[in-house]
């Protein structure tokens with residue numbers, strides 16, 4: 469479903485992604501870990517073309533992401549993204565935050581979009597928050613709204629970039645629970661996170677990236693017990 473082939477990316481002279489080869493299949497949950505500045509966000513952002521690769525190939529469902537002919541809006545509709553900071557519209561209600569894109573980009577009727585939004589709010593465990601404003605919600609609730617907003621577009625792939633890093637510890641679990649249930653329903657997910665419990669429970673693979681290079685592509689249970697690469701060992705000893 470997602471395939472990087474000999475992909476490189478530069479920011480000016482800085483070689484941020486080095487010869488990336490990575491295949492992610494439909495229904496897989498792939499966790500990406502690595503030190504700060506190693507290129508995790510850049511890798512994720514290339515998938516929905518928030519960034520472009522400089523060399524090599526990157527395809528989503530067989531379509532070359534960086535081809536001029538590729539319909540970027542269509543591509544982005546198929547890929548939901550959840551960020552560390554939730555980026556909800558502060559002056560819009562939760563319901564309006566969720567229905568905006570389905571109405572504008574998918575051409576859904578207001579009624580249809582509202583119905584879908586309510587269903588997803590229920591799914592993420594906050595059915596009573598439709599009329600609240602983001603500032604009236606906890607961080608964990610805001611992040612769950614962001615997930616519902618992504619899901620309301622019926623994406624084929626969900627990307628998560630450190631979705632729990634900005635949350636107070638007591639709110640991390642509620643967001644991870646929503647992500648775990650999505651994973652178990654078969655959503656294709658690429659998740660940058662250092663949450664080992666999540667990775668062990670639902671990830672099919674762990675990708676360890678350091679200085680722009682994929683150093684390990686491993687089974688989570690094996691990776692956490694016995695990483696093969698010295699740099700992965702050193703990294704794990706710092707975060708665990």
Ligand code: ADP
Nearest residue numbers: 479482484502503504505506507508509510511
């Ligand atoms: P991570 O998510 O693993 O912390 P990033 O992908 O955000 O890493 O960044 C990788 C490296 O690329 C960092 O050194 C960062 O400073 C640099 N970088 C990120 N975005 C840009 C940009 N738009 N222009 C130049 N350098 C960037």
Ligand code: MG
Nearest residue numbers: 508509510629
């Ligand atoms: Mg990052």
